[in-house]
Amino acid sequence: MKAAGRLTVRARGLVVGLPFGWLVxxxxxxxxxxxxxxxxxxxxxxxxxxxxxxxxxxxxPRFDGKLDNYLLIFSDSLYVAAFLSSIRIAVSAALITLVxxxxxxxxxxxTGPRWRTPLLMLVVLPFWTSFLIRVYAWTGILNSNxxxxxxxxxxxxxxxxxxxxxxxxxxxxxxxxxxxxFMVLPIYAVLERLDWKLLEAAADLxxxxxxxxxxxxxPLSLPGxxxxxxxxxxxxxxxxxxxxxxxxxxxxMIGRVLWTEFFSNHDWPLASALAxxxxxxxxxxxxxxxxxxxxxxxxx
Amino acid sequence: MAADAAAMPAIAVAGVxxxxxxxxxxxxxxxxxxxxxxxxxxxxxxSGKTTLLRMIAGFEQPDRGRISIDGEDxxxxxxxxxxxxxxxxxxxxxxxLTVARNVAFGLEEEGRPKAEIRTRVAAALDLxxxxxxxxxxxxxxxxxxxxxxxxxxxxxxxPKILLLDEPLAALDKRLRERAQGELVxxxxxxxxxxxxxTHDQEExxxxxxxxxxxxxxxxxxxxxxxxxxxNPVSRYAAEFFGTANLFEGRxxxxxxxxxxxxxxxxGTLQASCAGGVSPGSAAAVMARPEHVTLSRAPAxxxxxxxxxxxxxxxxxxxxxxxxxxxxGQRVSARxxxxxxAAAGAPNAGEEVSLSFSPQAARVLTR
Numbered sequence: 166m167k168a169a170g171r172l173t174v175r176a177r178g179l180v181v182g183l184p185f186g187w188l189v190x191x192x193x194x195x196x197x198x199x200x201x202x203x204x205x206x207x208x209x210x211x212x213x214x215x216x217x218x219x220x221x222x223x224x225x226p227r228f229d230g231k232l233d234n235y236l237l238i239f240s241d242s243l244y245v246a247a248f249l250s251s252i253r254i255a256v257s258a259a260l261i262t263l264v265x266x267x268x269x270x271x272x273x274x275x276t277g278p279r280w281r282t283p284l285l286m287l288v289v290l291p292f293w294t295s296f297l298i299r300v301y302a303w304t305g306i307l308n309s310n311x312x313x314x315x316x317x318x319x320x321x322x323x324x325x326x327x328x329x330x331x332x333x334x335x336x337x338x339x340x341x342x343x344x345x346x347f348m349v350l351p352i353y354a355v356l357e358r359l360d361w362k363l364l365e366a367a368a369d370l371x372x373x374x375x376x377x378x379x380x381x382x383x384p385l386s387l388p389g390x391x392x393x394x395x396x397x398x399x400x401x402x403x404x405x406x407x408x409x410x411x412x413x414x415x416x417x418m419i420g421r422v423l424w425t426e427f428f429s430n431h432d433w434p435l436a437s438a439l440a441x442x443x444x445x446x447x448x449x450x451x452x453x454x455x456x457x458x459x460x461x462x463x464x465x
Numbered sequence: 466m467a468a469d470a471a472a473m474p475a476i477a478v479a480g481v482x483x484x485x486x487x488x489x490x491x492x493x494x495x496x497x498x499x500x501x502x503x504x505x506x507x508x509x510x511x512s513g514k515t516t517l518l519r520m521i522a523g524f525e526q527p528d529r530g531r532i533s534i535d536g537e538d539x540x541x542x543x544x545x546x547x548x549x550x551x552x553x554x555x556x557x558x559x560x561x562l563t564v565a566r567n568v569a570f571g572l573e574e575e576g577r578p579k580a581e582i583r584t585r586v587a588a589a590l591d592l593x594x595x596x597x598x599x600x601x602x603x604x605x606x607x608x609x610x611x612x613x614x615x616x617x618x619x620x621x622x623x624p625k626i627l628l629l630d631e632p633l634a635a636l637d638k639r640l641r642e643r644a645q646g647e648l649v650x651x652x653x654x655x656x657x658x659x660x661x662x663t664h665d666q667e668e669x670x671x672x673x674x675x676x677x678x679x680x681x682x683x684x685x686x687x688x689x690x691x692x693x694x695x696n697p698v699s700r701y702a703a704e705f706f707g708t709a710n711l712f713e714g715r716x717x718x719x720x721x722x723x724x725x726x727x728x729x730x731x732g733t734l735q736a737s738c739a740g741g742v743s744p745g746s747a748a749a750v751m752a753r754p755e756h757v758t759l760s761r762a763p764a765x766x767x768x769x770x771x772x773x774x775x776x777x778x779x780x781x782x783x784x785x786x787x788x789x790x791x792x793g794q795r796v797s798a799r800x801x802x803x804x805x806a807a808a809g810a811p812n813a814g815e816e817v818s819l820s821f822s823p824q825a826a827r828v829l830t831r
Contacts, residue, residue, distance in 0.1 A: 365524050366557035368544040370571035370622065380570070384561050 196444065203437035204230035214433045234438035244422065244439065248446065251419040254333070255401035258340035259348075259394045265341065266348035266393065267386075273349075274356035281357075288349050300339055300410050307335055307411070335411035336418075340401045347400075348393035355389035356382075391454045399447045419443055473536045475500045475626055475658040476521060481530030482682075483516055490516040492682035493530070498675075503652050503659045505673035507666065507705075513682035514662045515630060521660065522551045522628050535625060545574075550624040554631040556615035558603040564614045565590070565599035571622040589621035592651075609640045620655070627652075629661040633668060645671055666706055670694070678702055694753075696739060699831035703751045710757065710796045712750040716742055716828070724828045726750050730792045735767050735823035742828055749829045754799035756825035759786065759808040759817045769820040772796065777813045788819050 205215045218226040238244045273284045291299060306312045309326035317323045329335060359382065367377035405420035412418070419439065427436035474497040483491040491513040498504045506514040519525045521532060523544030531540045539547050550571070558567050565586055572582045590596055593613040598606065606614060612632065619627055632648065633641045649672050652659045663669050669676050670690040677687045686698045697703035700711060714728030722737045726748055736750045759774065775795070776787045784805045786798040796819060800808065811817050 360555070360557065362553055362555055362557040363559060365522075365544070366551075366553060366559070366618075367570070368524075369522060369549075369551045370618070371545045371574035372570075373543070373545050376574060381559060 196441075199437045199440050201230075202434055203234055203441050204232070205434050206231075206233075207432045207434055212433070213431055234435050235442070237435065238438055238442060244419075247417045247419045247422045248442070250417045251402050251404075252446070254336060254340070254418060255398050255404075258337050258344075258401050259397040261337065262341045262345055262348045262397050263390060263394060266345055267352055267390070269345075270349045270352035270356055270389075271382075273353050274359070285350075285353070288346050291346070296343065297406060300343065300406050303335070303339060303342070303411055304330060307338075330411060331413040333412065333416055335413075336408050336416055339407035339411045340397070340404065343407065344397040344401060347396035351392035351396065352386060352389040355386045359385055391457070395451050395454060399451065402447055403443050473500075474498055474533075475502070475535060476660065477531075477533040477536075478517070478521070479531045479533075481517070481520060481527045481532060483513075483520060483525060483527050485516075489682045491520070491527070494679075494682070494684050495530075496677060496684060496687065498658060498660060500658055501656055503649065503661070503672055503674045505669040505676045506660065506662045506679060507664070507669040507673075507676050508679035509664055509705075511681075512679040514664075514679045516682075517679070518551075518628055518630055518660065518662045521626075522549055523547050548624055549626040549628055550619040550622055551628040551630065552615050552619045552632055554634055556603075556611045556635070558606075558611060558614055558618070560603050562602075563599065564595065564601050564603070564606070564617075567603070567614060568599075568618045568621050570618065575622070585621055589617040592620070593617045608636055609644070612636060612644065616651075620651075624657065626658045626660060629659060631663055632661060633663075633665075641668075648672060670706070678705060696827065697751070697829065700749055700751070700829050701831075703827070703829060708754050708797050710752045710754065711829070712752075712794075714748060714750065716744050716746050716748045716830075719744055723823065724748075726828060731770055731790065734826070736826035736828045737824055738828040742830055746830055751827045751829050752796075752821040752825065754785075754797040755783075756821045757788075757796060757798035757819055758804060758821065759788070759798060759800065759811060759819055761809040761811065762818055766820065768823060768826065769818050772817055772819045774811050774813055774815050774817050777811075788817065790819075 201217050202214055205217055207213055208215050215229065217228070217230055219229050220226060269288070273281060273288075276284065304311070307330040308314070309328075309330070311330070313329060314323070314326040318326070363381050363385070364374075364377050367381045368374070372380060403420045403423075404418060405424055408416045408418040408421050409424075412421075423436050423439045423443070426432045426439060476496070476498040478494055478496040478498075481491055481494050482489070494513075494517060506517055508514045516525060520527050521534075523539070523542060523546075527540060531538055533539060534548060558564075559570065562570070568586045568589055569582050572585060577585075586599070587596075590599055593616055595610065595613050595617055598610060598614070601610075603611060603614070612635070616632075629648075633644050636644055645668065648659070648661075661669075661673065670693075673690060675687065675689055676693055678685045678693060680701060686693055686702050688696075693702065694706045697706060697709070700709075703709035703711070712726070712728045712731060712734055714726040714731075714734065716724060717727045717733065718725040719738075719742055722739070724736050724738045724742055726734050726736060728734055728750065734750045742748065763771075770790055772788045772790050774786055775789045778785050782801075784800045784802070786800065788796045788798055790796060798819060808817070
């Protein structure tokens, strides 16, 4: 009895400990390293930044961290503009994705069980190809000599190619296309569990279908909507590949700025500070929304 | 239709059929439910009773036939335009809304003013002794409270007809008995028509003023509980309503309500019948256990058969006996303590004679 109990305790410790250890090792620790680098100055050499602690006059090491990089980020309009533009693009793209994904998820949840699995497979199918290749493929579709423009020209709809690539439109298209499954799946998950008798009850109480949707289906699918919005917003804010391949020179997004600071300017500390600000930016709405949509059962 | 409103049925179902693929869920059903009735659709699972109720509510469209409510044809009307409300078997309370908001839902959809909604919701909750629970969420309610909340939500709209889909199925036994009486009292107080679906024969008999017994999508028989118990139209109906002892045979003589049935090894039995029986047809004589009496006297008189008392149990208000006839058929008997004493207090294993009166026995041809 006692031995079995101890084993369960140990097993439970392992179950909790494994993901916890993973989080410490691969999330918390790297974040702390990035944060530490964000507090120092760049220099030539390896590593390309000054140490955080130095041998001072006394026995204790001296702390050399400064907040200069953060002050620079918030005083330079380029960085602020990049952040604001990233948020604007990510929020709009997430909302567009929601509008497209909700009907898809709804339709899949309402089809018979025979068609549900193949339809879900189709949603996930793009993951079988590398993200980078799929985004790159869009350049072939969108450029002035690409599939769309050529087709329209052959049909005589247009004389001159439409500017489809290297602008904000292409960035939106890329984000919506790439992250659609992340919106469809969580919404599908809540709709699939929805008790459709509730809609009959709403109809019975006098609610036409659209009222029943607004008053019953939509509020009950809110957890899926919030999860989907976060799953699209979070990667989209820091997105680099999509604005780099599909965006124009004017498409200002923080992911590109960060890349430039890191790889072109070799300013690791400033890049780290940008990464930390981005992290806070992403975590704040995530935590806030997670609180708002916490299930009432848990809150009680 | 110039008929006066009082005579018009609350619900008229005329030749309604509904198929689901190859299954005939409801098969040309015609029914009239009067105002103020506590009407019950009774049947085993798959008998079509729930489909019929759902067609009255508007959740299913009949393939053929018409449904009228208060003389108005609602066959094509969607559920949100019908003057009926339904209490669902699973209650279907909205999990994201409090009890009070659940109850207010229907009134809000009608666009009632806020003050009126507040008073009517409070009144509906009070009616069902739910006064203090308006602020709770459905997951915080017990089974009985959920049932009352669902009832309040359906009744707050003051429907002319309340539809109840297995309203007591989700309650435990003790609560179910209390809720039965409460539903009957509630219907009397409100004076509206209740239409209930159940598979439980005792529930139907204890609550309904009239019952429609359904099987394979068709209505077998409509009548008062007593009617259905005493004059079942078929062997199935007889066995659905309590225990029935059936003696199979062939009709040999019909004299008004008196029918003689020749039962191979048992000889000729006498029973009564309302009509529609002709000599030569296969038939069964049905005797309820409480109409079967035992005695120590030798067999010989009408409907008296030699038998052996196989088992006997005393159940408080009556004795339940299992009797085996000479050819092996088992018969259930139910004797009051006085009847048991009059029979000479036989013990299990003893040879007895069983008998039943021709007036209480029925001839069943279907």
